[in-house]
Amino acid sequence: MKKKIVITGAAGFLGSHLCDRFIAEGFEVIGMDNLITGDLKNIAHLFQHKDFHFYHHDVTKFVHVPGKVDYILHFASPASPIDYLKIPIQTLKVGSLGTHNLLGLAKEKNARILIASTSEVYGDPLVHPQNEAYYGNVNTIGPRGVYDEAKRFQESITMAYHRFHGLETRIARIFNTYGPRMRLNDGRVIPAFLGQALRGEDLTVFGDGSQTRSFCYVDDQVEGLYKLLMSDYSLPVNIGNPHEISILDFAEEIIKLTGTQQKIVFKPLPKDDPMQRQPDIAKAKEILGWEPKISRAEGLKTTYEYFKGFSKEALQKSEHKNFSDHIKK
Secondary structure (H helix, E strand, C coil): CCCEEEEECCCCHHHHHHHHHHHHCCCEEEEEECCCCCCHHHCHHHCCCCCEEEEECCCCCCCCCCCCCCEEEECCCCCCHHHHHHCHHHHHHHHHHHHHHHHHHHHHHCCEEEEEEEHHHHECCCCCCECCCCCCECCCCCCCHHHHHHHHHHHHHHHHHHHHHCCCEEEEEECCEECCCCCCCCCCHHHHHHHHHHHCCCEEEECCCCCEEECEEHHHHHHHHHHHHCCCCCCCEEECCCCEEEHHHHHHHHHHHHCCCCCEEEECCCCCCCCCCCECCHHHHHHHCCCCCCCHHHHHHHHHHHHHCCCHHHHHHCCCCCHHHHCCC
16 A cells, blocks of 8 residues: 655645656655745646646645545645745734644544744754754744744644644744756745846845855755654754855855856845854754755756746746735735
8 A cells, every 4th residue: 555645735836846756656645735935837747647646725724635644744824025025914823723734633543743844943043053952033023923933833833733632743944945946036045046046137135245045956855854744853953065155155156157247136034034054964864864065056057957947937937035025015
């Protein structure tokens, strides 16, 4: 009998790559997405596969899946600042009601569930690099709080189900991930920079560019998530690339990669934008035997080739804006 897995957020960037991985591993995959930020084009290649099934469903409503379920991956959530500022209530609901519904499904089916948490639970960190023992520095009422607190609540209710019901749970704290199938207009650093370069625009850096990020290629991320799901460890685990780079240095790296002659322009730093992001992955190395293998140069080259395939019309629709522009006044 094939193992069956439910993957929420299946039409999104990470969710679609996870669908690919579990199909390749011989699972029966039920992909679930309400398509608020997901795109069916990301999983269209799977529709003819006999072991892939798609449910167009909002997980903040009751979730029913017939038959046995062995595993659940909960990846349904807006993940970019522009998205979660456009739909803040839905972001909070999918992290709370959606997680509650999927934990209930896992309990009903006696299934193991992995939830996609985020490095944003650390907020603007006061420790560096960030390890799983750090409780974070989050502004609960700031514009980013809708995402940060949704994920923090998600972790809390997951651990409550683990402790109270004995549910098999896994928590992945995902750091910046990139690769093919990212949306050009989602406001995150890599698609924003590559989109600007392809349009011949100057690259926009917020603040003075001294803030840092650590970028993990999607194939490495998926491997880490797979290993975490199959592990026996129930507490949060950082899954990310520890190689840190400043945003200013990264912009210069993109200009070199694309062979363009754009300048770098500076705009005000958004409120509560974290100044440092670097995962401590000692736990992932020890427990999962995992660390990233794909260099940033290799991953960026592949991602750039993907974005070069976009039409001129699609490129023109994507702009790198300050996410504060999207806050409802």
